[in-house]
Amino acid sequence: xxxxxxxxxxxxxxxxxxxxxxxxxxxxxxxxxxxxxxxxxxxxxxxxxxxxxxxxxxxxxxxxxxxxxxxxxxxxxxxxxxxxxxxxxxxxxxxxxxxxxxxxxxxxxxxxxxxxxxxxxxxxxxxxxxxxxxxxxxxxxxxxxxxxxxxxxxxxxxxxxxxxxxxxxxxxxxxxxxxxxxxxxxxxxxxxxxxxxxxxxxxxxxxxxxxxxxxxxxxxxxxxxxxxxxxxxxxxxxxxxxxxxxxxxxxxxxxxxxxxxxxxxxxxxxxxxxxxxxxxxxxxxxxxxxxxxxxxxxxxxxxxxxxxxxxxxxxxxxxxxxxxxxxxxxxxxxxxxxxxxxxxxxxxxxxxxxxxxxxxxxxxxxxxxxxxxxxxxxxxxxxxxxxxxxxxxxxxxxxxxxxxxxxxxxxxxxxxxxxxxxxxxxxxxxxx
Amino acid sequence: xxxxxxxxxxxxxxxxxxxxxxxxxxxxxxxxxxxxxxxxxxxxxxxxxxxxxxxxxxxxxxxxxxxxxxxxxxxxxxxxxxxxxxxxxxxxxxxxxxxxxxxxxxxxxxxxxxxxxxxxxxxxxxxxxxxxxxxxxxxxxxxxxxxxxxxxxxxxxxxxxxxxxxxxxxxxxxxxxxxxxxxxxxxxxxxxxxxxxxxxxxxxxxxxxxxxxxxxxxxxxxxxxxxxxxxxxxxxxxxxxxxxxxxxxxxxxxxxxxxxxxxxxxxxxxxxxxxxxxxxxxxxxxxxxxxxxxxxxxxxxxxxxxxxxxxxxxxxxxxxxxxxxxxxxxxxxxxxxxxxxxxxxxxxxxxxxxxxxxxxxxxxxxxxxxxxxxxxxxxxxxxxxxxxxxxxxxxxxxxxxxxxxxxxxxxxxxxxxxxxxxxxxxxxxxxx
Numbered sequence: 056x057x058x059x060x061x062x063x064x065x066x067x068x069x070x071x072x073x074x075x076x077x078x079x080x081x082x083x084x085x086x087x088x089x090x091x092x093x094x095x096x097x098x099x100x101x102x103x104x105x106x107x108x109x110x111x112x113x114x115x116x117x118x119x120x121x122x123x124x125x126x127x128x129x130x131x132x133x134x135x136x137x138x139x140x141x142x143x144x145x146x147x148x149x150x151x152x153x154x155x156x157x158x159x160x161x162x163x164x165x166x167x168x169x170x171x172x173x174x175x176x177x178x179x180x181x182x183x184x185x186x187x188x189x190x191x192x193x194x195x196x197x198x199x200x201x202x203x204x205x206x207x208x209x210x211x212x213x214x215x216x217x218x219x220x221x222x223x224x225x226x227x228x229x230x231x232x233x234x235x236x237x238x239x240x241x242x243x244x245x246x247x248x249x250x251x252x253x254x255x256x257x258x259x260x261x262x263x264x265x266x267x268x269x270x271x272x273x274x275x276x277x278x279x280x281x282x283x284x285x286x287x288x289x290x291x292x293x294x295x296x297x298x299x300x301x302x303x304x305x306x307x308x309x310x311x312x313x314x315x316x317x318x319x320x321x322x323x324x325x326x327x328x329x330x331x332x333x334x335x336x337x338x339x340x341x342x343x344x345x346x347x348x349x350x351x352x353x354x355x356x357x358x359x360x361x362x363x364x365x366x367x368x369x370x371x372x373x374x375x376x377x378x379x380x381x382x383x384x385x386x387x388x389x390x391x392x393x394x395x396x397x398x399x400x401x402x403x404x405x406x407x408x409x410x411x412x413x414x415x416x417x418x419x420x421x422x423x424x425x426x427x428x429x430x431x432x433x434x435x436x437x438x439x440x441x442x443x444x445x446x447x448x449x450x451x452x453x454x455x456x457x458x459x460x461x462x463x464x465x466x467x468x469x470x471x472x473x474x475x476x477x478x479x480x481x482x483x484x485x486x487x
Numbered sequence: 488x489x490x491x492x493x494x495x496x497x498x499x500x501x502x503x504x505x506x507x508x509x510x511x512x513x514x515x516x517x518x519x520x521x522x523x524x525x526x527x528x529x530x531x532x533x534x535x536x537x538x539x540x541x542x543x544x545x546x547x548x549x550x551x552x553x554x555x556x557x558x559x560x561x562x563x564x565x566x567x568x569x570x571x572x573x574x575x576x577x578x579x580x581x582x583x584x585x586x587x588x589x590x591x592x593x594x595x596x597x598x599x600x601x602x603x604x605x606x607x608x609x610x611x612x613x614x615x616x617x618x619x620x621x622x623x624x625x626x627x628x629x630x631x632x633x634x635x636x637x638x639x640x641x642x643x644x645x646x647x648x649x650x651x652x653x654x655x656x657x658x659x660x661x662x663x664x665x666x667x668x669x670x671x672x673x674x675x676x677x678x679x680x681x682x683x684x685x686x687x688x689x690x691x692x693x694x695x696x697x698x699x700x701x702x703x704x705x706x707x708x709x710x711x712x713x714x715x716x717x718x719x720x721x722x723x724x725x726x727x728x729x730x731x732x733x734x735x736x737x738x739x740x741x742x743x744x745x746x747x748x749x750x751x752x753x754x755x756x757x758x759x760x761x762x763x764x765x766x767x768x769x770x771x772x773x774x775x776x777x778x779x780x781x782x783x784x785x786x787x788x789x790x791x792x793x794x795x796x797x798x799x800x801x802x803x804x805x806x807x808x809x810x811x812x813x814x815x816x817x818x819x820x821x822x823x824x825x826x827x828x829x830x831x832x833x834x835x836x837x838x839x840x841x842x843x844x845x846x847x848x849x850x851x852x853x854x855x856x857x858x859x860x861x862x863x864x865x866x867x868x869x870x871x872x873x874x875x876x877x878x879x880x881x882x883x884x885x886x887x888x889x890x891x892x893x894x895x896x897x898x899x900x901x902x903x904x905x906x907x908x909x910x911x912x913x914x915x916x917x918x919x
Contacts, residue, residue, distance in 0.1 A: 127889075235860045287860030288845065288853075327806050328846045353802060353842040355856040355863070358871065359880040363838055366795050367802045370785060374759050388863070388871075389881065390888025406795055410785040413720065414760045421720075424787040428667045428719030431787070431820070439790065439820075448791040449821065456822025457559075 057274040058098065060314040062090035070098050070107040078114050079418035085109055092307070093343045094378075095316040097148075097172045097213035097276040105213065106170050108147050110318065111345040115417045116373045116408035119148035119174065119347075119381045120401050122165070128391055129156030131164060137397045138165055144401040144445070150174040150216075150381070154183050163210055172213035174278060177204040178242045192245060193252040200258055205269050214276035216320065217266060218242040219259040220302040221282035223250060229283065229295040236286035243282020263306060267313045276316040278347060279303045284323035287355045291325040292333060297340075304340040311342075318345040318379065321372075325351035330368055334375035347379035348372050352387075361387035362396075362403035369404060373411030380404045402445050409444070434474075489706040490530065492746040494522035502530050502539040510546050511850040517541055524739070525775045526810075527748040529580075529604045529645035529708040537645065538602050540579050542750065543777040547849045548805045548840035551580035551606065551779075551813045552833050554597070560823055561588030563596060569829045570597055576833040576877070582606040582648075582813070586615050595642055604645035606710060609636040610674045624677060625684040632690055637701050646708040648752065649698060650674040651691040652734040653714035655682060661715065661727040668718035675714020695738060699745045708748040710779060711735045716755035719787050723757040724765060729772075736772040743774075750777040750811065753804075757783035762800055766807035779811035780804050784819075793819035794828075794835035801836060805843030812836045834877050841876070866906075 061068050067082040074096055075085040088094035094111025110117050120141040122134050138149055151165045151173060158180050166173045181203035185195045207215055221243050229237065238244040246257055259266060270277050283299040285291040303319050310317035319341045325333055330351055337346045351368035352361055365383035373380060384392040384400030392400065412420040423442070430438035436453065443449035493500050499514040506528055507517040520526035526543025542549050552573040554566050570581055583597045583605060590612050598605045613635035617627045639647055653675050661669065670676040678689055691698060702709050715731040717723040735751050742749035751773045757765055762783055769778045783800035784793055797815035805812060816824040816832030824832065844852040855874070862870035868885065875881035 235857065236864045287863070288856045289860055326845050327802060327842050354838065354845065355859040356841065356874060357834075357838050357876045359875065359877055359884050360834060360838055363795055363798050363835055364842070367799050367839065367842055370759060370799045371803065386884060386888065389884045402789075402792060403795055406786065406789050406792055407799065409788065410759050410796070410799055413758050413786065424720045425667065427787040428721055431719070432668045442788060443791065444789045445791055452791050452818060452821045456818065 057271060057314050057316055058089055058096040059092070059311070059316045062086045063314075070096055071109075074107045074109040077108060088112060088114070089316075091343075092311045092317070093345070095214075095276045095318050095345050097174075097316065099208065099211045099213045099273050099275055101209065101211035101273060102166055102173065102213055103211070104167075104170060105172060108172060110347070110379045112343060112376075112378065113415075114378065115420070116377070116411050116415070117147040117379045118145075118401060118404040118408050119150055119379065120146045120397060121150045121152050121381065122392075122397065123151045123153035124155035124158075124161060125153075125391055126155040131156065131161050133394070134161060135164060135168060137392075137394055138169055140394050140398050141401050142169070142171060144398050145405055146171060146382075146401045148172045148174060148379070150176070152176055152179060154179050158183065159206075159210075162207065162212075166211040173211070174214040174216065175207045175212045176216040176242055176280075177207040177212075178218070178245065180207075182245055193249050195249065197258040197262065201262070201265055201269070204266065208269050208273040208275045211273075212275060214278045214318070215270075216242065216278045216280040217259050218246050218280040218282040219257065219263060219266070219306050220279060220299040221246045221250070221257050222260050222299075222302055223256055225283060225295055225299045225302065226250065228298045232294045234293065234295070235289045238282060239286030240280065240282045240284050242280055243284070246282060260302075260306075263309065264313075267310060267315050270310075270315045271313060274316070276318060277310055279306055279317065279319045281320045281322065284321075284349065285325065287324050288326050291322060292329050296322070297336065300336060300340050304342060307341045307344045311344075318347050321346055321348040321377070322351045323349060324355055325353070325368060327353045327367070327371065330371045331375040334372055334377055338376050345378040346376060347381065348377045349381040350383055352383065358388040359385055361385065362400050366403040366407040369407035370410040373408055374414040377411075380408055405444060489703060489746050489748055490521055490528040491524070491743070491748045494518045495746075502528055503541075506539045506541040509540060520544060520546070521748075523775075524743045524749070525777070527646075527708045527750050527777050529606075529748065531640065531643045531645045531705050531707055533641065533643035533705060534598055534605065534645055535643070536599075536602060537604060540604060542779070542811045544775060544808075544810065545847075546810065547852070548809070548843050548847070549579040549811045550577075550833060550836040550840050551582055551811065552578045552829060553582045553584050553813065554824075554829065555583045555585035556587035556590075556593060557585075557823055558587040563588065563593050565826070566593060567596060567600060569824075569826055570601055572826050572830050573833050574601070574603060576830050577837055578603060578814070578833045580604045580606060580811070582608070584608055584611060586611050590615065591638075591642075594639065594644075598643040605643070606646040606648065607639045607644045608648040608674055608712075609639040609644075610650070610677065612639075614677055625681050627681065629690040629694065633694070633697055633701070636698065640701050640705040640707045644707060646710045646750070647702075648674065648710045648712040649691050650678050650712040650714040651689065651695060651698070651738050652711060652731040653678045653682070653689050654692050654731075654734055655688055657715060657727055657731045657734065658682065660730045664726045666725065666727070667721045670714060671718030672712065672714045672716050674712055675716070678714060692734075692738075695741060696745075699742060699747050702742075702747045703745060706748070708750060709742055711738055711749065711751045713752045713754065716753075716781065717757065719756050720758050723754060724761050728754070729768065732768060732772050736774060739773045739776045743776075750779050753778055753780040753809070754783045755781060756787055757785070757800060759785045759799070759803065762803045763807040766804055766809055770808050777810040778808060779813065780809045781813040782815055784815065790820040791817055793817065794832050798835040798839040801839035802842040805840055806846040809843075812840055837876060
């Protein structure tokens with residue numbers, strides 16, 4: 056049985072207990088959220104050693120890091136290293152998007168090594184395999200697509216991105232409306248090319264029940280991909296995007312009815328003032344299923360800094376209801392991320408998630424900031440470093456800028472505001 | 488005459504023409520904004536070689552970078568280098584907050600070298616001078632404070648931060664309400680200590696007309712400091728902060744009546760969902776004077792990444808009405824920024840400002856993103872790099888991650904979404 060089916064029967068599974076503990080809520084509270092589809096607990100029956108975490112309404116905002124090889128960088132070792140770095144930086148989920156090297160081996164090793172949930176996009180591998188076999192991508196058959204999906208599920212992927220909402224009707228909408236960047240989702244663009252070539256409906260939509268059966272068997276959470284994700288601000292919140300979202304809403308319902316856990320993916324590039332609207336639409340159109348966003352990036356013009364453009368968008372998105380943030384690294388739009396990029400991306404997304412958790416009133420969020428404020432007031436440097444979201448970096452920067460013995464920092468030096476005012480307000484101060 | 492006085496008389500000054508040109512509006516449009524106090528044009532009559540820029544409603548969001556020495560780092564050269572780096576990174580304003588070395592010489596050189604407006608906090612130097620003279624800080628006299636202010640104005644400071652709103656009544660409010668971090672503003676904490684010691688009203692409040700006379704003479708824009716700026720989320724939007732803001736509102740009116748240009752400074756550390764309220768309050772309480780914010784930082788727990796916490800807050804603040812963002816560097820809460828920190832801080836704040844300019848509908852903002860989107864769609868790499876907010880970094884990262892000859896990036900490699908979809912949608916694509 057899937058976690059959803061168990062939850063509906065009133066059963067609190069060991070995975071629910073573990074995940075609830077991390078949130079500071081009871082297993083029963085989490086069970087209820089899962090039962091009504093407002094939360095998912097991605098944990099493939101074949102993923103050994105997973106620390107299960109739940110994603111959804113009323114839970115802390117989760118962060119995913121994408122890693123994986125490409126044909127230019129096919130080695131396993133750097134990706135395992137990125138996994139380790141991301142987990143150490145506090146990530147809650149990893150997606151393996153490998154398209155180079157021994158993809159099966161890479162995925163299996165990542166799942167084996169990862170203590171956090173692992174997601175994949177099975178279609179990518181099917182594309183690579185077809186290409187390697189010397190065939191045109193559009194020659195891929197339905198059976199090959201579903202076999203690829205089943206392989207990833209059997210290997211223990213906790214969730215998979217499936218672009219089921221890219222229908223002929225949505226593509227027609229796109230053709231009529233036009234866009235600056237058309238389709239920027241890799242999976243979405245391939246499915247579209249396939250459909251246009253064969254003049255056939257999307258097999259992931261047409262044979263959705265086949266997909267549900269596979270997901271049901273391994274308790275894989277479906278992450279309904281947004282193939283029509285806007286690739287630039289000018290394309291945001293347009294007809295094709297929202298039409299696909301409506302379709303995803305109906306697929307959410309069918310998955311839940313079948314007992315399959317499901318969440319929905321969202322944009323993308325979105326102007327700041329359209330983000331809240333996007334989140335509300337996602338929740339109303341998709342029956343409050345957990346919403347997983349890539350960014351959103353609030354401007355197109357900052358390659359090299361898209362961890363920042365997406366931290367801005369992600370914080371607003373999560374404050375307005377998004378449950379799960381996919382990190383964006385400084386390398387976005389330029390190439391694959393280095394290990395350093397991975398860490399920067401995870402921390403930036405965690406900052407966005409935490410800023411939103413403060414708004415959501417998530418347990419422990421406010422207390423964390425309060426503890427830091429008290430440590431600052433007391434000029435308690437070891438405590439400040441320890442409470443930092445990245446103690447390693449904060450400690451390193453503090454050390455580089457100040458002699459160890461100084462209690463005040465070089466910013467104010469002798470004219471420390473805390474010291475000045477504490478003397479006169481009679482508030483406690485561990486003086487210099 | 489000040490720019491405000493000229494504007495009221497219907498005169499479009501050469502400075503207004505220059506500043507209006509940068510905004511893509513007419514001199515008359517800018518004159519009207521200045522005349523009603525919704526915009527300021529900081530340009531001290533003694534700042535030679537200044538490229539004047541205006542700050543206020545309907546104008547592009549401006550970014551300031553704080554630089555300056557401390558007792559631990561008293562050298563001039565690194566600060567001039569930071570000035571150069573900040574200007575090259577596109578900053579619109581520099582504040583010299585020096586408290587170490589030959590402060591007069593440092594300020595004069597920065598003003599001389601800076602093509603952008605320069606702000607200072609005269610009180611800092613008066614504090615240092617008093618300390619150097621072997622006297623207790625609270626022994627500083629009213630006359631010394633005003634002499635210090637006049638010196639900075641005579642030297643060509645385009646705007647000065649003056650903590651006029653820290654009154655005995657505001658401090659009483661603080662004592663009654665209590666706070667986790669009391670006062671974190673250096674100027675605010677000193678003024679408070681001085682007032683409590685002497686049991687006297689704030690001279691900058693009591694003798695506000697004296698201040699106005701100095702500002703009038705040199706056309707220095709007053710930047711009314713928020714001495715009660717919250718230093719942590721728990722202290723945000725509380726009685727003391729808002730009481731001071733009300734006081735600043737009355738001082739705005741008096742400045743404008745006297746023909747003195749004036750803007751208002753704002754927080755600080757503010758939870759994400761309180762930012763819009765803060766901006767609205769600032770505008771209504773302060774008669775729509777330009778609002779200049781430090782951050783706001785949306786969480787306390789990310790030292791080492793406060794350029795990101797403040798980019799999140801700054802983007803939301805500026806979208807909700809803030810006109811001027813003070814950058815925050817990765818070094819905030821840890822020490823003085825390095826040259827690298829300065830650049831990161833400026834770019835992060837410019838991203839926040841631009842994300843807001845897209846919302847504000849500022850001329851040229853939308854077009855910039857649209858051009859980038861078109862360059863991306865066309866895989867036109869030189870154009871993408873050129874359009875980047877930091878072409879140097881984008882170019883460097885692109886080069887490190889990809890062979891020069893490749894048109895596709897390593898992210899998708901052979902499975903480039905743009906290429907796939909362009910083939911089938913019949914949209915223009917400069918194929919690989």
